[in-house]
Amino acid sequence: MKLTVNGVEHEIESAPLTPLLYVLREELGITSPKVGCQQGGCGSCTILVSGEPRRACLLAVAAVDGSEITTLEGLGTAEALSPIQTAFHQHYAAQCGFCTSGMVMAAHAYLENGGGTGRESIQEALAGHVCRCTGYVKILDAVSAAAGGEVASNQRWLPQPGEEAPVEVPGAPA
Amino acid sequence: MKAVGARLPRYDGVAHVTGRTTFVDDARVPGTLWVKALRSPSHNADIKDLDVSKTEAMKGVHAVVTWKDVPLLEYGHLSALGIPADEPLLAKDNVRYKGQPIAIVAAEDEETAQAAVDAINLDLEEQPPLFDVRKAFDSDAPVVHQWGNWYPHFEGEMDRRQIRKGSIDEAFDRADAIVQGVYRPAAIEHVPLETQVCQVVPEADGRLTIYSCTQALYFSMGVVAAHLQVPLNRLKFVGGTVGGGFGGKVDTATETMCSLLALKSGRPTKWRWTREEEFLCSSTRAPWHMEIADAVTKDGWILGRKMLTLHDSGAYSRFSPYGLTKHSFHHTGAYTIPNLHFDGYVVYTNRVPTTAMRGFGVTSVSFAVETHMSRIAKELGLDPFEIRLKNANRKGDTSPNGIVYTDPSTIPTILAVADELGHELPADYRTMSSEKREGELLPEHLVGQIGNSEDH
Numbered sequence: 001m002k003l004t005v006n007g008v009e010h011e012i013e014s015a016p017l018t019p020l021l022y023v024l025r026e027e028l029g030i031t032s033p034k035v036g037c038q039q040g041g042c043g044s045c046t047i048l049v050s051g052e053p054r055r056a057c058l059l060a061v062a063a064v065d066g067s068e069i070t071t072l073e074g075l076g077t078a079e080a081l082s083p084i085q086t087a088f089h090q091h092y093a094a095q096c097g098f099c100t101s102g103m104v105m106a107a108h109a110y111l112e113n114g115g116g117t118g119r120e121s122i123q124e125a126l127a128g129h130v131c132r133c134t135g136y137v138k139i140l141d142a143v144s145a146a147a148g149g150e151v152a153s154n155q156r157w158l159p160q161p162g163e164e165a166p167v168e169v170p171g172a173p174a
Numbered sequence: 175m176k177a178v179g180a181r182l183p184r185y186d187g188v189a190h191v192t193g194r195t196t197f198v199d200d201a202r203v204p205g206t207l208w209v210k211a212l213r214s215p216s217h218n219a220d221i222k223d224l225d226v227s228k229t230e231a232m233k234g235v236h237a238v239v240t241w242k243d244v245p246l247l248e249y250g251h252l253s254a255l256g257i258p259a260d261e262p263l264l265a266k267d268n269v270r271y272k273g274q275p276i277a278i279v280a281a282e283d284e285e286t287a288q289a290a291v292d293a294i295n296l297d298l299e300e301q302p303p304l305f306d307v308r309k310a311f312d313s314d315a316p317v318v319h320q321w322g323n324w325y326p327h328f329e330g331e332m333d334r335r336q337i338r339k340g341s342i343d344e345a346f347d348r349a350d351a352i353v354q355g356v357y358r359p360a361a362i363e364h365v366p367l368e369t370q371v372c373q374v375v376p377e378a379d380g381r382l383t384i385y386s387c388t389q390a391l392y393f394s395m396g397v398v399a400a401h402l403q404v405p406l407n408r409l410k411f412v413g414g415t416v417g418g419g420f421g422g423k424v425d426t427a428t429e430t431m432c433s434l435l436a437l438k439s440g441r442p443t444k445w446r447w448t449r450e451e452e453f454l455c456s457s458t459r460a461p462w463h464m465e466i467a468d469a470v471t472k473d474g475w476i477l478g479r480k481m482l483t484l485h486d487s488g489a490y491s492r493f494s495p496y497g498l499t500k501h502s503f504h505h506t507g508a509y510t511i512p513n514l515h516f517d518g519y520v521v522y523t524n525r526v527p528t529t530a531m532r533g534f535g536v537t538s539v540s541f542a543v544e545t546h547m548s549r550i551a552k553e554l555g556l557d558p559f560e561i562r563l564k565n566a567n568r569k570g571d572t573s574p575n576g577i578v579y580t581d582p583s584t585i586p587t588i589l590a591v592a593d594e595l596g597h598e599l600p601a602d603y604r605t606m607s608s609e610k611r612e613g614e615l616l617p618e619h620l621v622g623q624i625g626n627s628e629d630h
Contacts, residue, residue: 031200032193034417036367037449044367072193085191089183097190097197098367098417104191132365132418 001065005030006074016062020054021045023061024071032072032101036130043129046102047071053106072101075108084108084143086151091142095133103129107143117148186415197417198371198385199446206373207236207280209432209445210287212294213455214269214276217524218304218318221268223297226277234282235290237439241266244434245403251425251492254396258327260320261490261527263401263430269298270318270489271526273455280435280443303524307486308463310521318489318522325487325495325520333519335495335502337574340513340623342469345478348619349469353550357466357542361486362459364531368417369447370456372428374436382436383410386429389419397426398433409433421530425457425492460494460528461486462538466546469513474554474561477619478513481505485535487520488527494520497535503575504536507543508584509562510571512623559592563603570610570624578625582608 001012005028014023019038024030024047036044038057045056048070076082081089084107094100103126110125122143131139145151189195226238241247241264250259265276277294281287302316309315310323317323326333346352373385388394391413399406416423428445436443447456463484469477483501487494498518505516533540547565551558567582585608592599611620 029202031196031202034197034367035199035446036369039449041449042367072191076192078188078192078194081188081191088191089187092184092187094184094187094190096367096416096418097186097195100190101193130365130367132367132420 001061003061003064003067003069005069006071012061012065014061017060019057020047020059020061020064020069021056024056024069030071030073034098034101036098036102041128041130042099042102043106043126044099044102046105046129048105048109051109051112053109070105072104075104082108083149083151084111084146087142087146088139090151091138091145093134093139093142095131099129099131103131103139107139107146110143111146115143115147117144119144122147195415197368197415198373198387199368201373201385201412203373203375203442203444206442206444207282207435207439208284208287209278209280209428209435209443210284210291211275211431211445212277212279212291212296213451214265214272214274214298216269216298216300217272218301218316219269219298220301221265221276221296222299223295224276225295228295229277229279229290229293232281232286232290232293234286235279236282236441237280237435238277238290238294239279239431239434239438240264240277243438244401246401249397249400251397252496253400257491257495261492268301270522271524273451273526274489275431278431278435278445280439280441305523305525307461307484307521307523310484310523318524321522323522325491325522328495335498335516335518337502337505337514337516339574339576340478342478342480342513342515345469345513345619346480348471349477350472351470351554352467353470353546353553354465354467355542355546355549357462357464357538357545359462359538359541361461361525361528362531363453363456364418364420364422364458365452366416366418366420366422369449369452370423370427371444371446372432373442373444374429374432375442376436376440377410381408381410382433383412384429384433386411386413387416387419387423388413388426388429389416389421389423390426393424394426394429398430401430402433402437420532421459421534422456424530425527427456455526457488457492457527457529458525459531460488460497460538461525462542464538464542466542468511468546468550470550470554472554474551474556474564475617475619476509476511476550476565478515479506479511480515481517483516483518483539484521485518485538486523486525486528488523488525490522490527491520492527493529493534494527497530499535501535501539503573503577504539505543506574507540507547508567508582508587509543509547509565510567510620510623511565511574512619514574516574557599559588559597559599560603562588563599563606564615566606568608568611568615571620572623572625576625584608 036042566584
């Protein structure tokens, strides 16, 4: 079996019925998809198969033999975040971070498919993704901001070496 | 003070959104063995026989650990504070809750480990279980703990947390009405997205490296060192990255057992609970039973409160005596009541042991108190905001345990809620502040309780 993961082709040695999640994590060492429930219920293992969000825990690797897989490692890098990654960072949509990989992948697919800023359609796109920290509001804000083009793709919002952290004080003179 | 009021980037934000945060489950250690536990299938039973010989002989099984292998079997979560221990790391003579670990194995992979657990011979003699915290006090209730059905080791070997303030009898004699209520919030599972997980690596120098998802790293270090009877410098904890805890990762759930298996097998070990284990066997927020009787005047002053609290600790004590202590200090909520008679018990049942969860011990009493305030208003035909504002803590008022409030925030909070809801208030209520009581806001029954913050 073969998989193309984040643009790199791999020969797969795991047994055909091994969940894709285990193949990614244990055979290929790609750990952004998380083991949350192994029942398709939490969404933290979500990856893209040919651009569509799927639950890696419920997919036998044989069922996706030859496919193009994208994980969070395949979006932007720390130096050049993608718009949805920037939006999650700037809107504090990641707290403990455990559900974040799956959330970002589902949100990325939503944007790629032309999803808009409407709250209801974002909720629909993220249905089945469980987050216990944020209460979802910040996640919805982040996706909405990215859909509205309010974030630049390469914005890091992190101090460069030798710089102080950027500080925005609400109400302070510019 | 540059950070106060500022929007600062999360220090771990970029790592989270790029998938580069290393959780415990993401550590990659070659040669790692998988851990599984034999858990009690019964809520309450005596252990008649436990035989692991068949399991130890199985191919792919590298270590099996039972109570016999634990250097210090019982070490309480509050032992460091001098509170006696009551819970064995692995069950010895009996099991007290469904899911309690009895034996643990380390094997080549997850399937082999599960097969090894299934091959353990366990013989139990069922005992009647107890699930309701209130029924623990019934005369025909089964006794489910070696100390009886409630914790007997508060200071001075008292069997309850007790508060007495003012004169409760006088308050009830003077009351226009007595308002009573019973409040029973249920158990809540924390449901962190990351289940309990631990990786332990036995190093060449004899130390153990412990990758832990604990919320309380140094505390867990002490617990592991005590059970293993090794000095702290034999343990290197790697932690601080927690995939959600909410209090559910304060108890040391996996680190000690993974360490014992790593020492016995000489191999790295890893234990990741399934979602089913997390729901069935991990600690929860406690269920509570609270009875309140308030002596009130017809114009809405609370003269006195009698309260009984039963805190369901589950099968063992863990942190519950601490949780009940916090609860007792807060049993008047954000309001000032000068005459108090409070009794609180940490009660044992055959539920999973309960633990901290967001506002340990206090959310239960806040729920009860706020519901009760509305009940008083309803029974007296008064406005629920006005009765709260009247009795709200002000500077100089004293808490149930005698602390003088110096900066209470009750009144601005209630006014803000009224504002948000568009709830109309008379001018004398709308302009209330947290300043010291005087005039009509200092009726006779509150005079004696006013304190001086400089005394503390």
